[in-house]
Amino acid sequence: MKTKLIKKADIIAAAVIIAAGLAAFLFLRGGEGRMAVVEYNGKTVKTIDLSEVEKEYTFTVNGDLDVEITVTPEGIRFSHSECRDKLCIKFGLLSQRGDMAACVPAKVSIRITGGTGGTVDGITG
Amino acid sequence: MMKKKTFSVAISGLLAAFAIAVSFLETIIPTAPLLPPGIKIGFSNVAVMIAAKNVSFSSAISVSILKSLFVLVTRGFTAFLLSLAGGLASTAAVILIFRDKKSRFGCVGAGLIGAEVHNTAQIAVYSLFIGKAAFYYLPVLLCFGAACGALTGITLYFTEKLLKSDIFYNYYPNASDTHGKDNINNE
Numbered sequence: 001m002k003t004k005l006i007k008k009a010d011i012i013a014a015a016v017i018i019a020a021g022l023a024a025f026l027f028l029r030g031g032e033g034r035m036a037v038v039e040y041n042g043k044t045v046k047t048i049d050l051s052e053v054e055k056e057y058t059f060t061v062n063g064d065l066d067v068e069i070t071v072t073p074e075g076i077r078f079s080h081s082e083c084r085d086k087l088c089i090k091f092g093l094l095s096q097r098g099d100m101a102a103c104v105p106a107k108v109s110i111r112i113t114g115g116t117g118g119t120v121d122g123i124t125g
Numbered sequence: 126m127m128k129k130k131t132f133s134v135a136i137s138g139l140l141a142a143f144a145i146a147v148s149f150l151e152t153i154i155p156t157a158p159l160l161p162p163g164i165k166i167g168f169s170n171v172a173v174m175i176a177a178k179n180v181s182f183s184s185a186i187s188v189s190i191l192k193s194l195f196v197l198v199t200r201g202f203t204a205f206l207l208s209l210a211g212g213l214a215s216t217a218a219v220i221l222i223f224r225d226k227k228s229r230f231g232c233v234g235a236g237l238i239g240a241e242v243h244n245t246a247q248i249a250v251y252s253l254f255i256g257k258a259a260f261y262y263l264p265v266l267l268c269f270g271a272a273c274g275a276l277t278g279i280t281l282y283f284t285e286k287l288l289k290s291d292i293f294y295n296y297y298p299n300a301s302d303t304h305g306k307d308n309i310n311n312e
Contacts, residue, residue, distance in 0.1 A: 004232070007231040013238060022264070
């Protein structure tokens with residue numbers, strides 16, 4: 001069976017997918033405020049209003065593995081993890097709405113959403 | 126001349142070995158400046174597409190499962206689940222495209238759709254582990270998946286050109302004529 005390299009439908013599919021990706025990206029970027037939401041196993045562990053951070057600090061989340069998260073006035077990042085591939089650390093500093101990083105083995109994730117008024121929940125679990 | 130079934134098993138094994146080797150290389154070659162973390166081009170999908178197009182659909186599924194089993198052995202259960210979900214979903218998508226002989230999609234489209242289905246399935250499983258944050262990565266994956274998928278499609282096209290002139294033309298078309306008895310159920 002011979003298949004052509006590229007057909008019209010391929011270009012249409014690519015255009016639709018990239019447009020959807022960009023639209024979703026811009027949607028996540030939009031809005032006011034920068035709230036970092038730290039989750040373990042899909043449940044919120046901590047929310048931090050990044051615009052109110054004045055001094056750098058770190059905290060540990062005891063997920064399936066322990067991970068250390070560093071908060072700075074610029075943003076938030078995974079700074080240490082016990083996992084194998086350290087992918088979470090490679091995501092680097094999250095500073096804009098729509099940014100995310102996750103450590104899948106620990107089941108811990110950070111995402112930045114809009115909204116303000118950071119209520120700091122206690123670190124659980 | 127090789128029997129059809131023997132050919133199918135042999136070529137599936139070769140393609141699976143290729144898929145495993147390539148996906149392993151992709152994990153150790155750093156792509157940090159070019160691609161966001163966790164994103165790979167997915168050249169092993171070329172093996173799955175070759176299997177789906179030229180051998181059989183069951184061969185494509187075998188290649189994809191064998192690849193995931195290698196991930197299970199080397200990278201653990203979580204990675205295995207992610208690999209299997211993405212692999213099976215994209216294999217299904219690629220099979221659907223190639224099953225239609227008059228498909229509207231070319232090689233680039235097949236690679237692209239395979240990649241996007243792979244990414245979306247992985248995000249779905251990812252969200253079972255880490256929750257909503259998984260979907261925040263979807264826009265990035267959709268955009269890079271389009272580029273990476275197109276690249277695997279282009280690779281498929283040129284790989285097939287090379288293969289057609291050698292393995293598939295020399296062995297496969299004649300195989301079914303010679304050993305009818307052994308020629309059972311190969312799609």
